[in-house]
Amino acid sequence: MIANASLPGRIYLVRHGQTEWNQAGRLQGQNDSPLTPLGQNQAALAGRLLRRLSVGDAAPALVSSPLGRARATAEIICREAGWDSSAIRLDARLKEADYGRWEGLTKAEAKASFPAAWRVRQLDRWGKRPPGGESYADLARRAADWWLTRVDAEQPVVVVTHEMMSRVLRGCYVGLDPLGTLALDHPHESIFVLAEGRVESHPLE
Numbered sequence: 001m002i003a004n005a006s007l008p009g010r011i012y013l014v015r016h017g018q019t020e021w022n023q024a025g026r027l028q029g030q031n032d033s034p035l036t037p038l039g040q041n042q043a044a045l046a047g048r049l050l051r052r053l054s055v056g057d058a059a060p061a062l063v064s065s066p067l068g069r070a071r072a073t074a075e076i077i078c079r080e081a082g083w084d085s086s087a088i089r090l091d092a093r094l095k096e097a098d099y100g101r102w103e104g105l106t107k108a109e110a111k112a113s114f115p116a117a118w119r120v121r122q123l124d125r126w127g128k129r130p131p132g133g134e135s136y137a138d139l140a141r142r143a144a145d146w147w148l149t150r151v152d153a154e155q156p157v158v159v160v161t162h163e164m165m166s167r168v169l170r171g172c173y174v175g176l177d178p179l180g181t182l183a184l185d186h187p188h189e190s191i192f193v194l195a196e197g198r199v200e201s202h203p204l205e
Contacts, residue, residue: 010156011173011194012050012060015166015186016073017042022188025106029099029133032068042188043073045204047080049191050158053202059083060156065165066090074160093146096162100133126178136168136182143168166192170199 017039021028035043054060062083064074071090078085102110111118114131121128129135143165150157161169163186171181173194186192193200 009153009195010060011192012053012156012158013166013169013186013192013194014046014050014073014077014158014160015163015188015190016065016067016069016160017046017076018188019069021104027099027102027105027107027110028069029097029103030067030095031099031103035069035072039069039073039188040076042204043076044080046073046191047077049202049204050077051081053191053193054081054156060158061089061152062087062158062160063089063091063094063150063152064160065094065096065162066092067095067162070094070160070162074158077158077160091146093142094159094161094165095142097136097139097164098132098134099130101131102133125182136164136178139165139168140172140181143172147172170194173197174199 017035019028019033019035019039021033022039023036026033062074062078064070071088074088075085077083078088102114105113110130117131121130126136129138147169159169166186167181167184170176170184170192174197189204191202191204193202
């Protein structure tokens with residue numbers, strides 16, 4: 001993890017809207033599924049909330065995971081906030097964790113099909129990978145690299161990403177250990193604002 005003293009700027013951290021696989025309880029990872037109507041509405045609410053939260057700022061930069069559900073969310077945010085969607089930058093470091101051979105399965109299906117691997121990972125969710133996938137430790141390396149090398153460090157930035165990556169981005173920011181990072185969540189209905197070493201949650205409304 002890295003110290004937040006080295007992380008300037010204001011970050012608006014957004015999870016993509018609900019998808020069809022979220023609704024069905026399927027593990028998406030770096031696979032993808034479309035936003036549901038509810039997910040599209042969540043993205044629209046996020047755009048309106050971001051417009052209010054960023055009043056007084058210069059127009060923020062906007063960077064997104066390149067996965068389709070995040071890109072679709074970013075585009076809706078721009079529409080609702082009145083920002084130029086052509087300015088969205090894609091950064092592969094913000095992708096969700098790769099679930100490997102578990103992608104597309106429900107948790108029950110993954111557990112039944114890969115019982116030994118499931119059991120090992122449940123004992124060490126931070127360090128162990130799904131078959132062919134990534135661990136939280138892998139995500140933390142990606143997150144730390146993004147924090148330390150992002151090009152918009154001195155300006156406000158909207159980051160559209162995923163639940164697991166949101167956990168590790170916030171864990172890096174406040175210097176949490178692995179257990180503290182794993183205890184975080186990011187519901188679709190909230191935006192997190194990271195500034196001056198603090199993290200604030202703002203519900204969509």
